[in-house]
Amino acid sequence: MEKMKICWVLFSIMLAIGDASKILVVYPFPSRSHANLGDGIVRNMLKAGHEVTYITPFEFKNAPPSLRQIDVSNLIDLMPKGLLTIKALMDGNNISLNIAFMTYMVTEIFKGMILNENVQKILTDPNEKFDLVIAEWMMSEIPAGIGAVYDCPFIWISSVEIHWILLRFIDQAPNPAFTVDIMTTYTPPLNFVQRAIELWNQVKLTVLNYVILDRIQDNVYSTYLAPIVEKRGRKAPTLDELRYNVSMIFSNAYVDTSSALSLPQSHKYIGGYHIDEKVKPLPEDLQKLMDGAKNGVIYFSMGSNLKSADMPDELKATLVEMFASLPYTVLWKFEEVFPNLPSNIHILKWAPQQSILAHPNLRVFITHGGLLSTTETVHFGVPIIGIPVFADQFINVHRAEIRGFAKRVDLSYTMAGELKKAILEVVSDKRYAEKAKELSFIHHDRPVKPGDELIHWVNHVIRTRGARHLRSPALGVPFYQKMFLDLAVVLTIVLALSYILLKRAWRYFRSGKSKSSKKNN
Numbered sequence: 001m002e003k004m005k006i007c008w009v010l011f012s013i014m015l016a017i018g019d020a021s022k023i024l025v026v027y028p029f030p031s032r033s034h035a036n037l038g039d040g041i042v043r044n045m046l047k048a049g050h051e052v053t054y055i056t057p058f059e060f061k062n063a064p065p066s067l068r069q070i071d072v073s074n075l076i077d078l079m080p081k082g083l084l085t086i087k088a089l090m091d092g093n094n095i096s097l098n099i100a101f102m103t104y105m106v107t108e109i110f111k112g113m114i115l116n117e118n119v120q121k122i123l124t125d126p127n128e129k130f131d132l133v134i135a136e137w138m139m140s141e142i143p144a145g146i147g148a149v150y151d152c153p154f155i156w157i158s159s160v161e162i163h164w165i166l167l168r169f170i171d172q173a174p175n176p177a178f179t180v181d182i183m184t185t186y187t188p189p190l191n192f193v194q195r196a197i198e199l200w201n202q203v204k205l206t207v208l209n210y211v212i213l214d215r216i217q218d219n220v221y222s223t224y225l226a227p228i229v230e231k232r233g234r235k236a237p238t239l240d241e242l243r244y245n246v247s248m249i250f251s252n253a254y255v256d257t258s259s260a261l262s263l264p265q266s267h268k269y270i271g272g273y274h275i276d277e278k279v280k281p282l283p284e285d286l287q288k289l290m291d292g293a294k295n296g297v298i299y300f301s302m303g304s305n306l307k308s309a310d311m312p313d314e315l316k317a318t319l320v321e322m323f324a325s326l327p328y329t330v331l332w333k334f335e336e337v338f339p340n341l342p343s344n345i346h347i348l349k350w351a352p353q354q355s356i357l358a359h360p361n362l363r364v365f366i367t368h369g370g371l372l373s374t375t376e377t378v379h380f381g382v383p384i385i386g387i388p389v390f391a392d393q394f395i396n397v398h399r400a401e402i403r404g405f406a407k408r409v410d411l412s413y414t415m416a417g418e419l420k421k422a423i424l425e426v427v428s429d430k431r432y433a434e435k436a437k438e439l440s441f442i443h444h445d446r447p448v449k450p451g452d453e454l455i456h457w458v459n460h461v462i463r464t465r466g467a468r469h470l471r472s473p474a475l476g477v478p479f480y481q482k483m484f485l486d487l488a489v490v491l492t493i494v495l496a497l498s499y500i501l502l503k504r505a506w507r508y509f510r511s512g513k514s515k516s517s518k519k520n521n
């Protein structure tokens with residue numbers, strides 16, 4: 001009886017621990033849109049009752065007591081300056097997304113994060129313990145080393161749809177004959193040349209990683225993190241061991257906008273988790289404005305990284321003129337005020353984007369096509385006009401166009417005319433809005449809400465101490481075994497030997513026969 005009581009007490013303690021765990025969320029990339037996704041993870045973890053420590057370059061506003069923030073704002077200085085002004089991009093200073101350059105830049109940022117004094121404090125304090133580390137995968141596996149420091153399970157978040165580079169870590173790279181690289185604009189079914197290029201992309205990056213890119217990261221891990229693991233009295237695993245030891249990967253996508261791949265059990269879609277289930281009400285003046293817009297509203301925002309104030313003056317002037325000629329109410333997120341603004345144009349220094357997208361009078365959203373914005377438009381079922389300027393925006397807009405809820409306009413000094421044509425087309429052609437509504441339906445018609453999916457699997461990984469049962473059996477099977485190259489070698493040898501033996505036997509038989517026939521003569 002007494003024993004049972006103790007068991008019960010222990011069991012309830014375990015349950016209590018299981019409910020509120022200590023989670024470290026690692027989102028050091030100094031860009032507002034990445035931080036928005038990190039904030040979404042943190043909000044969901046707090047909602048689930050966990051104690052969260054958050055490594056972030058931007059302050060999480062109105063933090064509750066169960067959130068501790070580790071400030072890495074010094075990393076903002078490590079981002080190349082002036083890269084992201086509209087003028088620079090229009091003058092052709094677009095940095096091509098050279099993967100080697102990106103890996104180098106990102107490695108510097110992660111090194112900066114580890115060496116940040118606030119981060120050093122929690123890494124080197126032996127009393128600091130976590131039940132789980134969740135980190136954004138941003139072209140580098142260095143954060144997996146932080147999981148090793150605390151000897152706890154580790155989860156990656158992919159800010160974009162799941163892709164072959166990440167799938168290698170929990171299963172295997174999918175077949176490039178029908179899955180495309182995250183940076184190409186091909187859409188399956190692929191033709192002969194496209195398939196060859198996709199295969200080449202996988203082979204090229206695999207070799208490049210093996211020869212240099214992985215080694216640069218290994219170096220940062222073994223110099224700055226491995227010694228901390230050893231100080232805690234454990235043998236430090238190699239970064240390569242950690243690469244293939246993550247518990248799960250969640251991707252900020254869903255099959256509404258990503259391709260319907262067959263995926264391992266340790267991957268889950270959580271796209272849309274950063275959007276609050278309850279839409280916040282619009283500020284009163286904006287609500288009145290949108291309610292009263294008889295012909296509908298156009299919302300124009302180039303996101304948080306690109307300041308529209310950096311836009312060349314001639315472009316601003318032609319845009320104002322063009323918007324003024326439209327019968328619609330225009331909401332323009334912009335950081336400066338113009339004099340003598342036409343009455344249908346309204347400048348918003350700060351825009352409650354999700355609440356604007358939720359308003360039924362909104363006709364079209366003019367956006368750079370960043371992933372957060374495209375996810376939000378699908379969530380709320382709004383068609384877009386995409387003006388891509390950077391990174392994955394070209395691909396997001398391209399894919400949105402193929403799915404039929406977007407029209408693309410190229411950024412240029414003279415884009416006003418083309419933008420006007422696009423606006424008129426998207427507003428008048430019902431198919432754009434219908435397609436957006438259809439995808440929105442698919443997005444919402446799932447068994448659980450993305451935030452709940454996220455919370456469930458995080459808790460599952462903590463409760464099962466790493467969810468080893470979800471590990472794909474493909475992990476750890478060497479390439480030659482998957483391709484049955486060893487079997488091919490064995491079969492070749494067997495066939496060759498049989499051939500030789502048969503030939504010999506034949507000769508022997510023949511010579512025996514001729515001898516006996518000689519005898520008989």
Ligand SMILES: *[C@@H]1O[C@H](CO)[C@@H](O)[C@H](O)[C@H]1NC(C)=O
Nearest residue numbers: 090091092093094095096097
């Ligand atoms: C960069 O700009 C050049 C010249 O404007 C253009 O030809 C090229 O396609 C651009 N590259 C990307 C990735 O946008």
Ligand SMILES: *[C@@H]1O[C@H](CO)[C@@H](O)[C@H](O)[C@H]1NC(C)=O
Nearest residue numbers: 152153237241245247465466
């Ligand atoms: C792999 O992760 C599990 C927990 O998920 C942990 O117990 C194990 O020690 C890790 N292995 C290595 C080599 O880090």
